[in-house]
Amino acid sequence: MDKEFGKIIMKCLRKSLPLVLTATLAGCVTSTQLEVEAGHVFDQMRAEMPLSNSLADRSYVKCVTRAIINQLEEPYASYDWDIELFDEEKINAFAMAGGKMGIFSGLLEVTENQDQLASVIGHEIAHVTRKHTLKKANQTIITQRAVAIGASATGASANATNVAATIAQLGLLLPYSRGHESEADVVGLKYMAAAGFDPRASVTLWTNMSKAGSGGPPEILSTHPSDQTRISKLAGQLTATLPLYNQAQAAGRTPNCRH
Numbered sequence: 001m002d003k004e005f006g007k008i009i010m011k012c013l014r015k016s017l018p019l020v021l022t023a024t025l026a027g028c029v030t031s032t033q034l035e036v037e038a039g040h041v042f043d044q045m046r047a048e049m050p051l052s053n054s055l056a057d058r059s060y061v062k063c064v065t066r067a068i069i070n071q072l073e074e075p076y077a078s079y080d081w082d083i084e085l086f087d088e089e090k091i092n093a094f095a096m097a098g099g100k101m102g103i104f105s106g107l108l109e110v111t112e113n114q115d116q117l118a119s120v121i122g123h124e125i126a127h128v129t130r131k132h133t134l135k136k137a138n139q140t141i142i143t144q145r146a147v148a149i150g151a152s153a154t155g156a157s158a159n160a161t162n163v164a165a166t167i168a169q170l171g172l173l174l175p176y177s178r179g180h181e182s183e184a185d186v187v188g189l190k191y192m193a194a195a196g197f198d199p200r201a202s203v204t205l206w207t208n209m210s211k212a213g214s215g216g217p218p219e220i221l222s223t224h225p226s227d228q229t230r231i232s233k234l235a236g237q238l239t240a241t242l243p244l245y246n247q248a249q250a251a252g253r254t255p256n257c258r259h
C-alpha cells in the first residue's frame, strides 16, 4: 500500500477513532463494531480517492462480484456486499470486514479474462466470509496494547499510537497470515467455480503475477506472496474444484461479464 493511500486511510480513521478506541478499551472489537467502522472508512475512501470513470470496467467488476455472491450461502449471501473500482495504477485489491471491497484499476490490466479477475475477487470474498479481517484485528490489538503501554512509559504521543493501533485493528495495512492466505485461496477457488468461473485461471494469473514485469513486482504480491508453494497448492485444489465448475456450467451458470 503506498504512502498516499496510507495517508487517506489515516485521515479516514481519525474521524472514526472514538468508537474504535472504546472497542479497544473494552478488550477487543466485535464483528459488528468492526463492520460499522469498515463501512465508515470505505465511505471516506470513496469520497477521497479517485474512482474509475469507465462504466464498462465498473460494470465488469460488479458483474463478476455479483455472480460469485449470488452463489454464497447464508449468512454470507445477506452481507452488505459492496465493491468499488478505484482509479489507481497499482495492481492490488482489498477486503474489509462486512463485505466492503476495493479493486485498483491496475488489476484489470493484468487479469486477462473474467476468470482471472474472479480468482482475485473470490479470494477477497473468502477473507471476509472466513472472518480473517476480524481475527487479524483482534490478534493485532494485543500487540498494539503492548506497544501503547511501552509508548506511554516513554512519554510518546498517545494520539499517534492510537491512530496506528486503529489502522492495525482494521487490518487494512498488514498482510494476512500465510494460513489465512491459504484458506482464502482454497475457499475462493470454490466460490469462483460454483459461480461458473474456470478455477484453472487462478493458477495462470498467479504464475503471470509472479513473473515480475518491467515495473517490478505487482503490489499485490507484498500481501499475497506468489511463490511456487502457493501456486502448487492452488493447482492441487483443481481436482476438487473443477467438478464444481462443470456443475455450474451444466446448470447454466455461464457468466459473461466482459463486454
Ligand SMILES: [Zn+2]
Binding pocket: 123, 127, 176, 181, 184, 223, 224
Ligand atoms: Zn489474501
